[in-house]
Amino acid sequence: MADLRRALEERRNDFAPAPGGYERLVRRRERRARYRRIEGAALALAVLAVGAVAVARVVAGLGTGPTPGNGTIDASNVGRLRLAWTATLDGPRIPVAPAVANGVVYASSMTSVEAFPASCGNERTCRPDWVGTTGVTTSGQGPSAPVVANGLVFVASDRLYAFPVGCGTGGAACAPLWTSKEHGWPFSNVAVADGVVYVGADRLYAFSEQCPRSRCFARWVSVQRDFQPPAAGDGLVFASSGVVLAYRADCAASPCSPAWQGTAGTLAPPALSGSGTRGSVLVTWGDTLYAFPVACRPGADARCAPEWTATPEPGGELGPPIVGGRLVYVGGTRLYAFTEGCASGGEACSPTWKGPLQSGPAGTQSWAGSAPAVANDVVFASTDRLYAFRARCETSVCRPLWVGPATPEGFGLSTPAVAGNTVFAVSAQGALYAYALSPSA
């Protein structure tokens, strides 16, 4: 060996770091963040106080921000998103997605659903047009993400509530048009399809959308118990009771038995991909994404095996999936995109692309606990901030087109809702944020 540098280089090349280094680093970062949170509880309170002051400063400076108006967010202009306005909801909670329909954005707070004008651009802090008070679940949670359909806003907490969309102005208190007779259990997310409202609780309940009574009885109730949020489409409604269950929407019997059941369950809302008999119902459980065929023909044990699975972060925790443009998106410490039907026979899929979700200081949420959202070839993911990626990214590692500012408290944001030129998201600290396109330079 005549050359020291070459000898050192050759020896160094013998040493390869163990695979999964980045995932270990992410976990180490999260662990350290947790330790710091525990050690610095008092400090955290102080930081929150400072954060509140900072929010006030931001809010005070909002008058000069962009004004929601015409235009549509797409991949070419998403980089121009800027904070347009905020609204304060009543109390911190696990954030749930807002809903936007006909120029109104609906957001669930701790004990109510609130309706804001989507174009609140000239206001420093947007005030609601109306507030519909709800109960809380037996576990102390507020109402589910609102769902708007045929002139009604549906939320579920201790029961199912249906509010009329144009319920009032100037912050009026709104009474529900009808509520479910069934109550008491923590009710899950709501799904609406073909005039039927589905909600999970101790069982899966199906209500007529236009219920003629103020206290509405369910049209049918499932046999199984302990349900997680449903998804509905193509004549089937999917829910989870430890495993994915598929019911016929026109179930004639009550209690209703499932058409088929999967081999894995979910704690998060399922997503539907494709259409008709070629579609899939997608759920995440722990670190794995499962795709079950909608038109499953179960075997003798009535169980349906997944068409394909994906475990992009072994040992990690995936958020709920979403489908858009023949791609399935799911978030963890990164955002992953999979091609619909990317495998069959239960084989594992690799992501078409992945997008890093970088976060700020330790102690802030850096994983995507909420489902992404897709609109106009842009996919939005949320951690303690919003990210926008090109939905059809052509590289295996996709760089974000836009990254929003961190929430002052560093906690996570909900699944965003996109309408026109504005993106809306709710934070765990109880704030509704509206990011709108600013005028081009």
Added chain:
Amino acid sequence: MAGEVASASAGAFDPVAMPLFEEFFEAQQAGLYGALRLITGNGHDAEELTQESFLRVWERWDRVARMENPTGYLYRTAMNAFRMRRRRALTAARRLIGQRPHQDDFAAAEARREIDRGLARLTPRQRAAVVLTELLQFSSAEAAETLRTTPANVRKLASQGREILRKTIGVDDG
């Protein structure tokens, strides 16, 4: 942190234009791990120091990404962590046995190759100086900044190291 909201809105901080930390990690991980493996002499310490160094860089990534030489900052962080770790180990060893330990990790490691046997004869600081200047081609000034010493001392440590390696296993510096 709401200040971040305001500053981002004003365009003063553009995280989209900033290099991605994950890409930096993927590009630098193997090199740093290999260098630390040579310096520490064992895989466990090298892995720990690699993770710790990247974590410290990640926590400051918004600033580090805009530095002229983020890789230099990474190696400086790694050398700091190595020095602190060694200091803690020495202190703990003195408390346990009342004297300075005779062997370091590298000497205790199984030296399967000539270069390993040679490196095992160097002190940790000599090893660090040799790896930084010979393998990573740091200048004396850059290595001095990384090792928190003077350029003259780096040259001295590297020279001593090369001399020992030359006598032990016959390599020279080309």
